[in-house]
Amino acid sequence: DIQMTQSPSFVSASVGDRVTITCRASQGVKNWLAWYQVKPGKAPRLLIYAASSLQSGVPSRFSGSGYGTDFSLTISSLRPEDFATYYCQQATSFPFTFGPGTKVEI
Amino acid sequence: QVQLVESGGDVVQPGRSLRLSCTASGIIFGDYAMHWVRQAPGKGLEWVAIIWFDGTIKYYGDSVRGRFTISRDNSKNTLSLQMNDVRAEDTALYFCASGLPNYEGYFLDFWGQGTLVTVSS
Numbered sequence: 001d002i003q004m005t006q007s008p009s010f011v012s013a014s015v016g017d018r019v020t021i022t023c024r025a026s027q028g029v030k031n032w033l034a035w036y037q038v039k040p041g042k043a044p045r046l047l048i049y050a051a052s053s054l055q056s057g058v059p060s061r062f063s064g065s066g067y068g069t070d071f072s073l074t075i076s077s078l079r080p081e082d083f084a085t086y087y088c089q090q091a092t093s094f095p096f097t098f099g100p101g102t103k104v105e106i
Numbered sequence: 107q108v109q110l111v112e113s114g115g116d117v118v119q120p121g122r123s124l125r126l127s128c129t130a131s132g133i134i135f136g137d138y139a140m141h142w143v144r145q146a147p148g149k150g151l152e153w154v155a156i157i158w159f160d161g162t163i164k165y166y167g168d169s170v171r172g173r174f175t176i177s178r179d180n181s182k183n184t185l186s187l188q189m190n191d192v193r194a195e196d197t198a199l200y201f202c203a204s205g206l207p208n209y210e211g212y213f214l215d216f217w218g219q220g221t222l223v224t225v226s227s
Binding site (some may be wrong): 001032034036038041042043044045046049050055085087089091094095096097098099100101 | 153156217
């Protein structure tokens with residue numbers, strides 16, 4: 001199975017900050033990588049798919065990059081509604097796997 | 107708009123069975139691959155299973171393979187997860203999600219709010 005790691009595990013940030021989260025795969029996944037936002041009590045939300053494609057309706061302050069084993073999610077200017085936990089997911093081989101998550105907190 | 111509504115979560119004893127359902131609206135259900143994902147209390151997301159749009163192909167996560175079965179009824183816009191021989195570690199909030207059409211359905215586009223399964227004696 002492909003193992004996904006994320007760093008950091010926690011980010012303490014303020015409104016307006018630029019935040020970057022990284023995700024690493026234990027083997028190459030090409031661009032079969034997605035990012036999700038999860039808030040307590042709410043349905044998870046797809047932010048980025050195919051490593052860098054912005055899902056419809058997602059604000060442009062979110063961006064993704066990377067290929068192969070190393071990926072990143074950047075929030076260019078944090079808004080209050082962005083405080084959440086973010087997960088990467090590889091979709092190149094079964095079973096699909098998620099990273100352990102990065103919690104962005106105030 | 108798209109709605110996915112999970113149901114069937116309950117408190118169940120170890121070794122017993124439980125069946126979860128997910129009813130879709132706002133999409134042509136039969137066009138989409140569908141997934142189950144779970145989140146144990148205080149833990150991260152864990153991918154559980156996928157089923158092809160026509161139900162012909164299914165894959166499972168390592169921890170549930172051989173115990174859980176994913177299925178669908180496109181005539182009823184319903185996705186199911188049959189959980190057999192449940193264990194304490196199956197305790198989680200279970201989400202259903204539709205696959206993003208352009209990429210084989212492998213990315214999880216729309217999600218439900220989840221249904222809670224608690225395995226306890």
